[in-house]
Amino acid sequence: MKLERNKFSQAKYTLKIMFLQMCFCLLWVNTLWANEIKNDSRSIAVTNNLNVKTILLLNNIVKDKIITGTVKGTDGVGIPGAGVKVKGTNVSVATDNNGKFSIKVPDNNAILVITTIGFNQQEVTVGNSQTLTIILQESSNDLKEVTINVGYGTQKKVTSVGAQSSISTKDLTQSPVANISNSLAGRLPGLFAVQPSGEPGADNSQIFIRGVATFTGSSAPLVLVDGIQVDNYNSIDPNEIEGVTILKDASSTAVYGVRGANGVILVTTKRGKLGTPTISYTFQNAFNSFTATPEKMESFEFASSFNQALKNDAYVSNSIYTPRYSDSDLAKYKSGEDPIFFPNINWYDLMVKDVSQQRQHNLSVRGGSEKIKYAISAGLFNQEGLFDDAGVTADYDPQIQYKRYNFRSNLDYTISKRFRASLDLSSIIENRSGNNANTNSIMNFLNGAAPNLSPGVVDGKIVLFEGFGSPLTTLYSVGYKNDVRNLLNGSLRLDHDLDFITKGLTTHALIAYQNSNRKLSEYSRAFVTYRAIKNPDGTVDFRQLADNQPFIYNPTDPERNRRITGEFALDYKRTFNGHTVSGLLLYNQIKSTNKDFAYLVPNSYQSYVGRLVYDYKGRYLAEISSSYYGTENFAPEERFGFFPAYSIGWVPSEEKFFPKNKVINFIKIRGSYGEVGNDQLSANFLRDPNSRFLYRDPAFTRRGPYTVDGSYRFGVFGQNLASYEALREGSASSPGLTWERSIKTNIGMDLIGLDNKLTVTLELFKETRDNILAVPRTVSALTGIGAAAENLGKMSNKGFEIDANYRSNIKDFKYFVRGNYSFARNKIIFQDELPQTFAYAQRTGHISGQNFGFIAEGFFNTWEEVNDQNRPQYTFRDGNKIQPGDVRYRDVNGDGIINNDDSVPIGYSSTVPEIIYALSFGGSWKGIDFSVLFQGAGHFSVPYSRRANQAFFDGDPSAAADYLSESWTQERYEQGLPINFPRFGVGNGARGFNNYVGSTLWIANAEYLRLKNVEIGYTFKPTFLSKVGLKSTRIYANANNLVTWSKMLKGVDPESASLPANSEAYGLVRTVNLGINVNF
Template sequence: MKRRILFYTTLWLSSFSGIQEGVAQLTFASIHRRKEGTPTQETNTSLIVLLKKLELTYKTSFVYQKELLENKTFSGAVNENDKLEQVLDRVLTPAKLRFQKLKGGGYTILPRKIGKNSSAETEPLKASGTQPLEPEADKELAINSLTARVDMQAFSTAKPADIVVKGRVTDNDKGDPIPGASIVLKGANKGTNTDANGQYSISVPNANAVLVFSFVGFEKQEVTVGNRTQVNITLKNDLKELNEVVVVGFGTQKKINATGAISTIGTKELIQSPVANISNSLVGRLPGLFATQSGGEPGNDGSKIRIRGVGTFSGSTDPLTLVDGIQVDNYNNIDPNEIESVTILKDASSTAVYGIRGANGVLIITTKRGKVGPPKVSYTFNQGFNSFTDLRQMMNSGDYATHFNDALKADTYVNGTTYTPRYTDQDIELYRNGQDPIFHPNVNWFDVMFKKVSKQSQHNVNISGGQNKVRYFVSAGYFSQEGLFKDTKDVVDAFSPQSLFQRYNLRSNFNFDVTSRLRMTLDLSSQTEVRSGNNGSSTERVVGDIARASPLSTPGVVDGKVVNILTGSQNNPYASLLYPNLAGGLKRSYRNYLNGNFRMDYDLGFLTNGLSVHGNVAMQTYNDQQIVNTKTLITYLAVKLPDGSVNYVPSTTEAQFGFSQSGNYNRRITAEAGVDYKQSFGVHNVTGLLLYNQQKTFDPALAFLVPKGYQSFVGRATYDYNGRYLAEVNVGYNGTENFAPGKRFGLFPAYSLGWVASQEPFFPKSGFVTFLKVRGSYGEVGNDNIGGTRFLYRETSYSSVPNMYYFGNVGSTYSGFTGIREGATGNPNVTWERAVKQNIGLELWFLKDKIKFTGDVFSEKRSDILATPQTISSITGLSQPASNLGRMENKGYEGDITYIDKVGGLGYRISANFSFARNKVTFRDEVPNQFAYQNRTGQRLGQNFGLIAEGLFNSWEEVNNTSRPVYAYSNNKIQPGDIKYVDYNGDGIVNNFDAVPIGFSNLPEKTFGASIGLNYKGFDLSVLFQGVGNVSHYYTRFQRGTGYGQAPPEGSPSYMNESWTQERYDAGLPIRFPRFSVNANPNGEGSSYWLADASYVRIKNAEIGYRLSEGLLKRLHIGACRIYVNANNLFTWKSMYPGIDPENTSTGDTNTEPYPLVRTINTGVNLSF
């Protein structure tokens, strides 16, 4: 009895000292000593202690529930030379236990299945054929265990046995298993994935271990293991990720499974920009989107959109635009509050289904729809104020008169004449002191014709909601924007050509779940635009006249009269704005767009799961009514009387108001029918689409009154293996009657692959990169909008030509007779442009999905571009028909990155995107130039050409240097102040053969955007930067040569005071421009002197807002309220001269100038109930 007390006391002390493992080792050592020496005798050993010893001896691990082994012992000898599984079988079988080997190494101890009547009680067990230990053995074991405490201290830190945790991962919608879900042991680089049935197994070190469950499209979950060995998890849909579907041709896809190059922007970003149209809202926000705003006139201020640059030099470069799957010609008239998202499709994989309309990319607008829930009413109001971003400061009359005399004086050398000034010193003094404003006016026409600020406003109210059977979204909006011309009603009563734009929007989108299988949608929308402005002359012509008007040409308006004077120029911008011979009166136009789209979807799941059919019919109508009122503008001539008074003599007579009315209309019908299939077979997921689409446009203005139609047959098949390996095939077979029979249809296939490497078992589960996808595509698309007339395969209409034939005697009497001549020969082989596109993309998520990056590299080779042959001699006597001769290539790369995080109560989002696209004309059938560097083939489209300038001649010594080349301009009469050109070809003559490619193209190769968003305790701030690079423009307005009539150019800006004069040069003052000249001269030649870097960076949009607190909202019975202030085109960094915006430098016509861009400061409120 004493020996037993000593034994248990020793075990208790050992446990208290933390050396139970040491005791187990000594126990097993004692057994083996007996085996080696005397015959082994039987003893009782705790199974827990024994298994820990076996872990160390066999260098393995055991996983078990502690309760399963408590109070169980083993009585018998263990031979260390036996295999481990033999030992386990011998040790566990008597205790009604069993073992199972784990895939990752180690063993788990499980209860053995027992019979119905078997006893579950646990008794001390004996191995058959063994004898009880002698009492002395107990004593020896206890003493050896206690004395070996220090020697076995190392065993107290041995790694404890892992616990094997198993379970199943399912989704919370249908309870379906989630194959490929990730299970990671938090804080360790250890993890696994679920199998095809959603099952998993993982070993963890202890009950405190935390498992992290995740799968793309679902919310992460962290679970502490505790005492469980079975952990089943239901993952909730991460609505933000799962619902981030991208719109593709004729359908949608989850973004994580898409293999095409696709970019999307949501409604939140769109409504931040206080602009009238969507195209301006997109600028700087999407990679691959190139946009240029050519003017700021109300109703005509939209941006020119190009996707991945330009791939043709003849056809249209506009992308195909769709609204809810239906093609539209004008998408800028949609209220931004109606839009859910805007998506651009960029590569062949995403656009091939559109075939002959997909080469320039596709822009898809998706409008909002109702969701199940109570009615939600939202109201948005904002009031804005517009002003020009940058207007030129003009030269005053005194400086203008002085420089005009300088020009006359400088030209005496070229003309061989004697200098006679036009303006006397007295004239110049009167221009400067303003004492004679009628006959010596000093007018800044930008100040006279434009006001500082105009107003714009916007209202929108929408309601959405619904039940399971019916859901709705209804919206009504109004937008109004005034122009910046000053009111002229004081000149002509009730007659003002002020630019004014108003738009009224209505939309209703309904979803009906008629039965469990039948669903229907009905979408109706209307946009009505009212535009007012001058008629006969374009706004660009009016602005051009304002810019060209010299400050001393006329006093403008005096006492309500439009006054001209006898001296100086007669260019009065008021006459341009109002005079009927130029302006043609006031025009008011009413445009109405009415759209309807009805769609039905039917689930054929009773035939096979995942099968459905759909059909829809859409109709669009457009009506335009124009009303023009005219009235003769009375102008007056100022005549100074002998007594010094002024008499205003009418130059024109007054007439009654004139009235005219005109209009046009068209309509388009689209019909579509398709079969959709979507199914999963374990880890294999497939989708399919077969579709027929037909479109017909009826327009009286179409050639021969023949409706314009398209037919399309579309096929798509996608496959993904466990969300890991992705494959997609898209095919479009499309046709149009614009081409000759047999040439109307074409096949456009595209193929794409994707690999989600982060779903691979070997991918680090807790590494720096959390998501990695590589994708690539190759395919063909087309462009049927190739330029030229519509039916190029037909000869143009015949025309009668008088005196085409002569009959009679030569030299005496003969008569001419009318003949018939063919306008141009048709070409039956004309077809669409064909583009072969390749794309490789990479998608990366970092730092627990805080950073997301997407990058693409792309290339396009376009052939069959329409061009007129230039290498066929004109001796044939025929006008050569256009042919598909041209070729171009376009290559580039793009990327965007977003970082979202939160520090304390401050949330922030930083994003940036960048795009680069460089094109090259590879063939255009041009006549080879004498010098190859002047060929357009091999150059960028829009490449600027010109002479290379090396500064100015500053002295007669430089001019008379015998080594300088001869100038083919102005009979080589060069003088100080003229531009010095490079003789590029070295023939000793500067002429047009020395013109070379200079600068960049007039189309930007680079575009970028960067934004930052902050939110803190109800406040939010966002700023968007946008810019372009690698683009050059000529200073056409300042390039002095032929076409201006006098120099300095009429309406010269004030910085042209820094033009070259001998006095200015001698004084060391800054010189920006060459000398002034009245005559055409070499300084007006196109050269690098006049070519400007049109790159810029602009604060495109900035907004600050505040959301009212919930407590205050409850007292006001308002669901949400946000007030905000935002601005558009806030500030621009550029290298071009002041007063010139890099986006709208020129219209290409010296008589016109773009309406300047505007800056908008806007304040508003969003309410929801």
């Protein structure tokens, strides 16, 4: 090997000598030739030019030199992995762990370009120096230095005229959560996030961009990861993500045609970078607990209240009051002397853990050369549920557990000067395991279980009373399951510069494949339970109620989904004397297949996209974008539509008349107008054949144009009368069905001020959406056929957003303060409803999801008030038979009767808040950093479920929340104690129709302020780490959903309350996390 190296070096030296000799010969020949034609001035010019070039070439050979240097941050610490490149060449190196580098340059005029993530690019001329010290400035929030993702491309923020908002991976990973959607809450203006559940593997937030603009269609935004539409973006490891951008106005979303009306989320994953490989490992260990835990009455208070409820109901039902619990029973509950037959069980304490664990690992490698750049990442996420085994002896674990394995590889390869390729592969495996019961049903029973329902667990056995169950049977008696999902995504993109045709022209082609499989395995059996039997001598036996049975395997058909995306585009960008013009022509096609019935006809999209962007010296801006978009969800003649958008902008700060000052450094005013669509006409449109194929003739269905009706009755009453199934006319079809059409207008302003420390963005928007799917309510039933759903609904949605960000420093202490506020209010303009007696009862003219009900005005406190002849008469199911402790309602129309004509709009929408706001601040000093995020919502109302507002219903001994002790009683009224709830009742009187109809009493103000995220960390100094071979190490602690302030009843989280049967959902969790990140 040594000999071969010597030969190679000698050959290299020989070639250099030959090359120098050739150059001298050329110079000599060139001089002779110049003398022969010295009388030709043109030839002289050519000769001189050749001489100069030849001499310069020789000078380059002679003057190559080595430059050494150090790249540092403003804190004086070396920056590892920074790219150092000789401008205009392919010569480049990367700094070492201490920020040092060594590079060969051709001469003193060489320019070095230094780049690295998190810092502004810098160019340095070498000059006569042999050693350089280069100080990089951290990337600022200056719009002039920000490049943002837009549909099918990127733009500079400074010249963009669309409405977009972005965050980086640093913001996303500050929250110790399982998925992206939960990280976005409060961080982006215009993004409304509602997280209804904290269940492991099913805790993602519902995302709305600028609220809701449809009352039947889906409001979910379109999500693309690296330009490819995905349905599983919440399964991506947040550590893989570089940034997230949301597109909000028509200027930004028109290129997505029928899929752009609800806004677009662009997720960009991390890619390779120039420099030596950086290996990064992150480990997090977190602890979860419920944000809200209800407190229930103990057995003595519960039994006493139940007797009082029976007494109250006796008057309504004209029955004799008979207490369920005797004085002796009450005494035993109070003393706790017999915990088996007079138990006092706190089911939450028994079945819910104080904390559960959550762990996450991520290992990544990033680096690259001029030829190939790579980013490879692998991750493991493990999250446990909060259900406890309660001390039950069992041969399987009913605990909910979610495991996720992530892998991603992004490769960028430079094949030649003009030709590049990118290959992206990702794989996700998810495993949800635990008991077979729906978690909401477990929480439902857990919330509803009375403290004296059963003895709970005795010596590892589930003990029941005769005729009653237990929340433990719901947890254990249905067996367990394994739900495994495999997701595989791959894409290949080829880019080619066509500057040999014209400068600035490029083209790219892309093909992507997505494969999703799911296999659900369920194992069921009845769990062995016991009944307590008291013997005459006072001892207790536990009788086994059934034999232990083997598990029964319940197979389900696997789910298989496929999606193929193809794309081809031409891009153009060029600047002529201050005029910058860019354009895009693109073809895109998507085809999805699924074994479900709704996918028997594959779901496909086809689009032709165009965009033209112009700016003059960054001062006058204009953009036209459009798409001719087709969707296979409608009849052939209704599948394609044209979606144009127009936008303009003006930058006064670039005008000559604008004074240069430190107060306002930059200001841009912009506006856009355009049309987009939404082809998801219902929440689960693609998977629901009853929605997707509404345009088809009813004969397309399995039974043709008929519907099975089981209400036909034949026979003789009292003998053989029975109901039979028969066919009847179904619903008519809607062959002209089409997408929702959205007309959007946006006016925005971007401002930078206070010496580039302050950034402010203000947006005003308005949307009008028509063609909303609705069934006409004014069609008479005498037609004998169900009315066809039509595109007849219309809504408006308008609001504003403001985002302000201030960054500065006090010597070594760097800090930031950021706030955003978003408001969006919709209104139903038309939905073809039956006319109401009073205009206020119409749903048209109100917000989507508006609650309607009665106005509660306190309680009847005395019999004199009840018997007042002037009070309105009640017409609910309990009739006019009311008593002290019942709710008093307002007679809105003044007719002396309380009925449905007195039902009015109450509260706000239960779908999504009208207001979302956030305030964050943080700083760093000598390796220590911290950040705090407060997030809140306003104008949000949810109706309390019966579990939350009723002590007892259906006559069952159901649990009563502790706060219901403030219900009306004669004693509380006479003593002047707080009364917030009506008298206790049981059965129909409790569910009923007097005290528990929808009213302002049971509509909760769900506004809240939450300490959403807190993080503190420390980064060790590189001088210490380099001794052990590390580039950087950071340890940190953070927390999510730490504290919540709201007006909700205790034990009910305002976000989880947005679900139906609100307080019975698996609640949101509070997460406290410890983590470490190490870079090698």
